[in-house]
Amino acid sequence: MxxxxxxxxxxxxxxxxxxxEGNRAELLIDGVSAFPRRYENSADAELILVKTFIFYEDEAGHAIAKLLSERAQAGAEVWFQYDQKGSIRGPEDVQNMLTLADDERLLGELPLVRKMRKAGVHIIASNPVRRAKGIARWGEFVDSWSEARGGDPKVRILPRFDHEKYWITLNPLPDGDRELRVILGGLNIASEYAYGGTPQRDAGTGRRGWRDTDIELRGPVTNDVVSRYLDLIEIHTSERLxxxxxxxxxxxxxxxxxxKARFVWNHPILGNKRRIERLYNELIDATPDGAPIKIGTAYFAPGRRITRPLYRAARDGGALTVITNSTESVDMWFVTSASRHEFRRLSRINPDLGLYEWLPQPEQGWFTYHSKQAAFGSCGPVIVxxxxxxxxSSEHNSESVVAVRDAQLRADFDQMFAADLRDGRVARxxxxELGHVGPIERIKELTIYTFMWYWLDGGARGPGFGGGGRL
Structure with missing residues (x-):
């Protein structure tokens, strides 16, 4: 099939x-396994290529900066791409950046980024704020968003983000060959990602770990990922290699x-939208009637390219299971309303579907559910x-996923997904309850869902025609 x-x-x-064909793939579950693998792969690497949406000056950020600086000083070639807007936590970061303004970087950069640059790391700040007034406003925006997480009635339009995350190394082998190792997935560089699956708390920010998933790849598919990374260097520097x-x-x-692995990416600003949606669409449609479809995502408010095949699967008796965040665990408060709107639609079609919301477990390092993953059929492909x-994700962000067909990886995924459904991690x-929600709440949910699809899509086609936040 x-x-x-x-x-x-x-x-x-x-x-x-x-x-x-011919790849090796391994799931890296939570920061407790994903971050040590980054260190392990970097220890003897002659080349390190890093890309992140979030880079915070917290415990994890300082540790990673130290690692990359040391490797650069030891002679490794190190490249570091980070989304500048995504890495600003508030006005304090803005002030720290502005103190480092110079002729080359008129709005400065984070002190930790400057240290890496001085150590010999090649730095690329994608999605930069280009005006002093703009950077101040962005800092205030992020700060107010954080403070209002529990109930700010305003829904703000988010800009485009470079949301892809890669940790790529080129490692010498005993036979003289050189091996590319690619880690990609949901983990950014900040303590909430590094401390996932552990009881650790960042002493400065107080943040606990999040539930997240990466995948490590070796083999021919890594050339596709590295080619994408090199394309991004040329795009953001406006210079050819x-x-x-x-x-x-x-x-x-x-x-x-x-x-067998397929690497797929979106970059809407270049006109490449919805490839990942199309991947989901085709794999859902290819799943046999009654076979399982397992989806885990931080934000579940899909557009019609995904909902239409999901509705068909639900009508045909498909064993659809979705895990997403609850109002208690989500970091983008309004997305839960959009998720509830979609859950209600699915439940009307088939009330036996497994629709779950994540419950915060900070002591275990699983406060927020940040994974972006799926599996199709009883033995079909896995997406991470x-x-x-x-x-x-569909309309604004640059994004990437890999779809892998491998018996051992699928068995590991099923075990991981089953673990997330037990031990009090989720609530069905x-x-x-969805049916008893009053009209005001339903209007709110529909309004937010419509906003996400109409306004984030530029208002061109109305809600539901395309395919999240912090992404």
């Missing part, structure tokens, strides 16, 4: 991607395992990446 040539051709065409640089930085990789199922949403 999943080797169907017609499905493969459709995925190739609709997602502008190719499925690569020197002839021969791509071959040096992205050596062709041989067979590393049995996994940076993209949420909402308008922000009661269809009867």
């Amino acid at each position: 999943w080797d169907n040539p017609r499905l493969t051709r459709r995925l190739d065409l609709l997602t502008s991607s190719v499925e690569r 020197a002839p021969g640089e791509r071959g040096r930085l992205n050596p062709t990789q041989g067979v590393k395992g049995d996994a 990446g940076s993209a949420n199922l909402d308008a922000q 949403v009661d269809p009867a």
